[in-house]
Amino acid sequence: MTRSTSFGLCAALLVTVGCGTGGGPGSTSARGSVGTGTPRAASGDGPRVLVYHDMEGLAGQNDPTTYRFSHRDRYRVGQEMLIADLNAVIGGLFDGGAKVVHVVDAHGSGNTDPDVVTAKLDPRASQVIRDSAFMPYVGIVEPGIYDAIVAVGMHAKTGSRGFASHTYTLGIDLQVAGTSITESELVGYSWGRVGVPVIMVTGDDRLAADLATMPWIEFVVTKRATAADSAELRPTAEVHAEMAAAAKRALGKLAEAKTLTFVGPVTVGLRAVPPASLAFLEGVPGIRYRDNTVEFEAADFGAAFAGWEALIGTARQAYGQVLTEMIRGRPDGPALLGEYSDRLFQRWMDVESGRWVPPERPAPVPGKRYHGAN
Numbered sequence: 001m002t003r004s005t006s007f008g009l010c011a012a013l014l015v016t017v018g019c020g021t022g023g024g025p026g027s028t029s030a031r032g033s034v035g036t037g038t039p040r041a042a043s044g045d046g047p048r049v050l051v052y053h054d055m056e057g058l059a060g061q062n063d064p065t066t067y068r069f070s071h072r073d074r075y076r077v078g079q080e081m082l083i084a085d086l087n088a089v090i091g092g093l094f095d096g097g098a099k100v101v102h103v104v105d106a107h108g109s110g111n112t113d114p115d116v117v118t119a120k121l122d123p124r125a126s127q128v129i130r131d132s133a134f135m136p137y138v139g140i141v142e143p144g145i146y147d148a149i150v151a152v153g154m155h156a157k158t159g160s161r162g163f164a165s166h167t168y169t170l171g172i173d174l175q176v177a178g179t180s181i182t183e184s185e186l187v188g189y190s191w192g193r194v195g196v197p198v199i200m201v202t203g204d205d206r207l208a209a210d211l212a213t214m215p216w217i218e219f220v221v222t223k224r225a226t227a228a229d230s231a232e233l234r235p236t237a238e239v240h241a242e243m244a245a246a247a248k249r250a251l252g253k254l255a256e257a258k259t260l261t262f263v264g265p266v267t268v269g270l271r272a273v274p275p276a277s278l279a280f281l282e283g284v285p286g287i288r289y290r291d292n293t294v295e296f297e298a299a300d301f302g303a304a305f306a307g308w309e310a311l312i313g314t315a316r317q318a319y320g321q322v323l324t325e326m327i328r329g330r331p332d333g334p335a336l337l338g339e340y341s342d343r344l345f346q347r348w349m350d351v352e353s354g355r356w357v358p359p360e361r362p363a364p365v366p367g368k369r370y371h372g373a374n
């Protein structure tokens with residue numbers, strides 16, 4: 001979800017081939033702290049709920065192509081699974097007394113349309129659509145518009161051995177006060193800034209274990225991960241019934257929910273694993289680099305997120321190594337690499353001669369609507 005490229009969370013899948021120790025709530029770092037807090041009081045006439053959706057933790061899903069827009073036919077099957085999970089949760093939320101339910105795309109598939117097919121969404125819910133591109137995890141956070149957050153179809157964090165486990169994009173591990181976090185916690189910290197708690201998450205069994213950090217949430221296990229690209233499924237109807245019941249329960253105990261708090265300065269980090277890398281930064285003065293990890297002090301959560309985004313953009317530069325590997329393996333690989341060398345040389349010649357300037361970013365199209373960073 002790098003701002004400059006608009007390649008989202010899992011749009012990374014589209015562009016590649018297709019998305020600690022100690023610490024934890026209550027731990028301190030630098031002079032600040034992270035932990036849990038009490039939510040702001042909910043609005044009087046029924047809770048307003050924002051539902052994030054991702055696309056890797058869906059019920060009935062064990063095929064990675066179903067969350068990759070580049071595999072259109074299978075992605076459409078994934079969209080059906082997504083709408084089924086969402087509608088089960090939305091039904092439960094309204095049964096539980098919700099006044100407003102909005103749905104926002106946190107998958108960023110690269111599809112210019114939302115992953116959620118509007119015509120199939122429970123008509124009582126609506127989608128977050130804006131006039132300009134926005135970052136779903138941080139760009140729509142405002143006080144007083146929602147009382148609770150739900151996250152559907154989420155995945156475990158990098159290194160958790162879940163189905164499609166990752167954090168934000170491929171090869172990225174985000175750390176807060178020395179502890180790796182999931183995207184569900186990222187949402188929790190982000191909305192914690194305005195006193196809104198995450199009350200429910202759905203995803204695989206590995207994510208359930210990751211989220212022991214948020215014991216107040218209702219969690220529905222959709223499947224048991226057996227590898228990053230395989231899972232043992234649970235009966236889908238059973239999972240959907242659980243989702244509806246859990247959503248209703250989550251609103252019933254909204255008063256017991258906690259927010260995640262981030263009071264800076266807090267030490268945060270980004271660790272890269274293949275296909276990403278931060279090894280380029282080793283030895284750069286002023287950068288706290290060790291073992292493919294860069295740490296920095298964040299004054300608040302917004303600063304942490306901005307720093308992570310910049311580092312993610314850097315770490316993703318290593319994805320190109322896979323492309324080089326592919327080219328080397330082809331019969332015409334040496335010729336292509338020779339052409340690449342010539343192109344680099346020519347770009348240098350042209351820039352030095354004033355014949356080449358970088359292309360400008362396309363201007364926003366008037367009237368165009370955005371469902372996220374895409």
Ligand SMILES: [Zn+2]
Pocket residue numbers: 009010019054055056106107108
């Ligand atoms: Zn995703």
